[in-house]
Amino acid sequence: xxxxxxxxxxxxxxxxxxxxxxxxxxxxxxxxxxxxxxxxxxxxxxxxxxxxxxxxxxxxxxxxxxxxxxxxxxxxxxxxxxxxxxxxxxxxxxxxxxxxxxxxxxxxxxxxxxxxxxxxxxxxxxxxxxxxxxxxxxxxxxxxxxx
Numbered sequence: 001x002x003x004x005x006x007x008x009x010x011x012x013x014x015x016x017x018x019x020x021x022x023x024x025x026x027x028x029x030x031x032x033x034x035x036x037x038x039x040x041x042x043x044x045x046x047x048x049x050x051x052x053x054x055x056x057x058x059x060x061x062x063x064x065x066x067x068x069x070x071x072x073x074x075x076x077x078x079x080x081x082x083x084x085x086x087x088x089x090x091x092x093x094x095x096x097x098x099x100x101x102x103x104x105x106x107x108x109x110x111x112x113x114x115x116x117x118x119x120x121x122x123x124x125x126x127x128x129x130x131x132x133x134x135x136x137x138x139x140x141x142x143x144x145x146x147x
Contacts, residue, residue, distance in 0.1 A: 024045075024048075024049045025044075025045035025046070025048040025049045025053070025071050026042070026045045026046060026049060028045070028071050028072055029041050029042065029044075029045040029071045029072070029073075031072075032071060032072035032073035032074065033073045038083070040082075040083045040086045040087055040091065041070065041071065041073075041086075043086055043087075043090045043091055044056065044067065044070060044071060044086045044090070045071050047089075047090050048067065048071065053067045053068060053071075059089055060085045060086070060089055061085075062085070066082075070082050070086075080138070081138075084106075084110070084138060085110075087106060088105075088106040088107040088109075088110050089107060091106075092105070093105070093106040094106060095109050095136045096136070097109060097134075097136075098130060098134060099123075099126050099127065099130050099131075109136055112124075112127045112131065113127060113131035113132075113134070113137055113139060114139065115127065115128075
C-alpha cells in the first residue's frame with residue numbers, strides 16, 4: 001500500500017523523502033563547494049554527520065541555518081570568521097599565547113579575548129590589556145589595538 005523509503009531519519013525519527021542513507025552533510029558540502037571544498041568545511045560537515053547540525057550550531061554559538069548555509073556554500077557573510085569558529089571547536093588548533101608564554105587551544109584564546117563581562121580577577125585584567133594587541137587576535141585591527 002505505502003512505498004517504503006530508505007532515507008535519512010528526520011528530527012521526528014521518520015525518513016525524509018528523496019534522500020538516501022549515503023546523503024549527508026559531507027555530500028551536501030561536496031555539491032555546494034565542488035572541487036574547492038575547504039578542509040574546515042569538511043570538518044564542519046563531518047561533525048554534523050556525527051551528531052546533528054543543531055548540536056554543532058549550539059557548540060559554535062550560532063543557528064542551525066548558519067551551519068546549513070556554510071555547508072552548502074550559500075553563506076553571504078564573513079567566511080574567515082566561520083572558519084575560525086570551526087577550527088577553534090573541531091580542529092584542535094593551538095596558538096602561542098603571550099600571557100601564558102605557552103601554546104593554548106584556539107578556542108580558549110577566542111573565549112578569553114571575547115569576554116564581555118568586566119574583569120573579575122588578575123588573569124581577566126591581563127587578557128583585557130594584552131589580547132587587543134596580540135597578533136592572534138583577529139577581532140580587532142592593529143589600528144584599533146594601538147588606540
